[in-house]
Amino acid sequence: MIMERKRTDCPALPPGWKKEEVIRKSGLSAGKSDVYYYSPTGKKFRSKPQLSRYLGNTVDLGCFDFRTGKMMPGKMQKNKQRLRSDNLNMIKGKLDLNTALPIRQTASIFKQPVTKVVSHPNNKVKTDLQKATEQPRQLFWEKRLKGLRSSDVTEEVLRTMELPKGLQSIGPDSSDETLLSAIASALHMSSAPITGQTSTAAEKNPAIWLNSSQPLCKAFTVTDEDIREQELKVHQARRCLEDALMADSVARAAESTRDMKGRAA
């Protein structure tokens, strides 16, 4: 007879993910247990860092408890990797060098609908939760992004990005500003490929033919040249970031040395 290992569903994970707890049955650590997770595709995960690596930046596992598989809302603050944005650093007016993206927190570690789907007697209810995450959207909702600008800590408005000539917007507002917002939003909200409006009908009459799951821009192609250029930019940006982080840590070290001398004197 085989000891059936139970792979249980996990409350904080979407359907398909399974959690398993294996009790050690021999050795010095007998009685201790190990927890594993399985992705819908069957990949096994044996630690939080491993899970985190796999899920990438789309998910903040900060308050996810690996052992229990639940989100622990309270258990977050004593995190040693405190976000630099709180307290001291900001008060002292230093640059915020935190590179983590802000990620919306929900009960699940994954994107999920806020509207709860409940069954009702005599009602047929959509049971496909994946589909349910697609909410109806207002046509040309991107227009509402108009006027939003990014700014640095001194509230100096940052120079906007220059978009490649190949990108052209569609719809009632054809400013570059809206185009940038639309594309940035699309990249942020969906993991599906961003192609732009592939139907030529949409260019002529977007109010009718618009594919609302794609940003308000004409279909575009990305050339190898584009990719190489982008790689170069990323390299340069990383270089700058590296320099900034080094400078920051040097400054920090110097400051703490000064503090200690100050206290001794």
Add this chain to the structure above:
DNA sequence: GTTCTCGGCCG
């Protein structure tokens, strides 16, 4: 080769 399992390090 892959998967399972426990040791042991390190915070």
Add this chain to the structure above:
DNA sequence: CGGCCGAGAAC
């Protein structure tokens, strides 16, 4: 003490 991961054992 517990999370994490290496590496030997098992298959």
